[in-house]
Amino acid sequence: MRTLAILTLSAAASSAFAASEAAEKAYKADIAPIFEASCIGCHGKDGKKPKGGFNMTSLAKMEEGFGKEKKPAIVWGNAAKSPLYTSAELGISKPDDDHAMPPGDKEGRKPLTKEQLEKLKKFIDSNK
Numbered sequence: 712m713r714t715l716a717i718l719t720l721s722a723a724a725s726s727a728f729a730a731s732e733a734a735e736k737a738y739k740a741d742i743a744p745i746f747e748a749s750c751i752g753c754h755g756k757d758g759k760k761p762k763g764g765f766n767m768t769s770l771a772k773m774e775e776g777f778g779k780e781k782k783p784a785i786v787w788g789n790a791a792k793s794p795l796y797t798s799a800e801l802g803i804s805k806p807d808d809d810h811a812m813p814p815g816d817k818e819g820r821k822p823l824t825k826e827q828l829e830k831l832k833k834f835i836d837s838n839k
């Protein structure tokens with residue numbers, strides 16, 4: 712009986728971590744390469760100070776937030792409320808917007824493609 716209780720407990724504990732482990736996996740496979748190409752140059756590459764106080768070198772760093780106040784960049788389950796997504800969306804639809812990423816005035820900027828943006832949306836919407 713005691714063994715069963717312990718087993719049940721550890722199963723519950725590991726399922727609590729399942730979502731973030733899945734997020735970490737999906738991030739590395741699908742999302743990190745996109746950011747590597749379009750964002751990292753200004754957001755923490757080679758240990759340089761990240762622009763806007765937003766470090767994009769890992770999912771954990773991104774979850775720390777941006778700016779002096781460390782505002783959340785990711786609202787899990789809600790891409791539309793996640794600056795990480797909305798800034799990249801503006802980078803495609805409205806490059807002149809102050810919040811567009813990559814910033815619209817940068818030569819050689821590499822905005823996400825529509826497919827990449829869709830991947831990012833799914834990644835945020837489907838993880839909690």
Ligand code: HEC
Pocket residue numbers: 746749750751752753754762763764765777778784794795798799802809810812813814817822823
């Ligand atoms: C050419 C440099 C550059 C690139 C490339 C770049 N950023 Fe930024 N990013 C900035 C700067 C500068 C700020 C600070 C903007 C401010 O404070 O107004 C910033 C701020 C941010 C913020 C904080 C929110 C905000 O509006 O201040 C987010 C989120 C962000 N970037 C995401 C991205 C993403 C996602 C990409 C890739 C698609 C990207 N950035 C690519 C320069 C860059």
